[in-house]
Amino acid sequence: MKKEQVVNCQFSVWYPIFKKYTIKSLILPLPQNVIDYLLDDGTLVVSGSDHNTQQTHTNNSDSDAEEDIQWSDDETTSTVTAPEFPEFTSKVLEAINALGGRVFPKLNWSAPRDANWIALNSSLQCHSLSDIFLLFKSSDFITHDLTQPFLHCSDQDSPDPVFNYELVLRKWSELIPGGEFRCFVKENKLIAISQRDYTQYYHHILKQEEQICQAIQEFFSQHIQYKFLDEDFVFDVYRDSQGRVWLIDLNPFGEVTDSLLFSWEELTSGGEIAHQQEGPAFRYTNSEVTVQPSPCLSYRIPRDFVDLSTGEDAYKLIDFLKLTKSQQEESEEEEEEEENAPQ
Ligand SMILES: Nc1ncnc2c1ncn2[C@@H]1O[C@H](COP(=O)(O)OP(=O)(O)OP(=O)(O)O)[C@@H](O)[C@H]1O
Ligand SMILES: [Mg+2]
Structure with a gap:
């Protein structure tokens, strides 16, 4: 992935091209x-x-x-x-x-x-x-x-x-996570589609696998293919309850972008995935797979800190300030004691 590809995936670069098909x-x-x-x-x-x-x-x-x-x-x-x-x-x-x-x-x-x-x-x-x-x-x-x-x-x-x-x-826009998919394009060919929220199992995806895949392929060939500045890129789509497909975002084809249910190795290794079949490879979480924790979970901090930072719980904040103050006083006292202690 080159710096130029990252530049091309800026919102202000792709939005004017695909304005009609996005939010x-x-x-x-x-x-x-x-x-x-x-x-x-x-x-x-x-x-x-x-x-x-x-x-x-x-x-x-x-x-x-x-x-x-x-x-x-x-x-x-x-x-x-x-x-x-x-x-x-x-x-x-x-x-x-x-x-x-x-x-x-x-x-x-x-x-x-x-x-x-x-x-x-x-x-x-x-x-x-x-x-x-x-x-x-x-x-x-x-x-x-x-x-x-x-x-x-x-x-x-x-x-x-x-x-x-x-x-x-x-x-x-209220987007239902089960309607979101990430699509990988290599040399202007749609090679892979992954369920975006892979931590959950959605029964409707299993049931409508073919329709979803077809709708996304059509959307790609009619509105996206050959219209972007690069021939390798990743685009995110949303399929609404009426089956209409919308563009949500464009991302660079490379490590900065989460490859979800694929690995970057398989996506980049000579289009192996695409050669296995006619259309793109389509992956989604099926019922046998254990539901996984949300990928952003590790960014969270304990509820207490949230309350403190948002001021949601004013008393908690007051307690926190009291605590820090008393700790500060204690350590100051200790320091003084140490200073006064006989050598
Ligand atoms: N206009 C919107 N209104 C409400 N929710 C939205 C909207 N646009 C996007 N989202 C939700 O937020 C999520 C992230 O949006 P987006 O893909 O633009 O972020 P991102 O930072 O580019 O993500 P990534 O790092 O995975 O590429 C989407 O999957 C969708 O669920
Ligand atoms: Mg993105």
């Missing part, structure tokens, strides 16, 4: 100060005016519990002010409204699929820029796009191609 989306250039903010580990929540999550640590006397915390004690008083991006915020809000108020966010290549656990709704559905920032800042996949998009490329010695970062907002 309506808007692309906004990502300003450098927003990129810097996304890469900065120090600040998590933006105090943007687009959301009612604005929280200040001032003397709010309605809560008993809060009085227990002495904000005015020491350096904790210095309020951390998150940066604001008024112009960008209003552009994002305008785009969200134009897409019906609920969006699915991405960067040039990736969505924050590994971060849905942190969102209050445990989903990638966003209504505001704060929602998007929370997901993006918690996602390793987004960091990958921002820091090493050409990681697995074979032409490492060549200079990185020039490209601009973009925020992609897609109209929110």
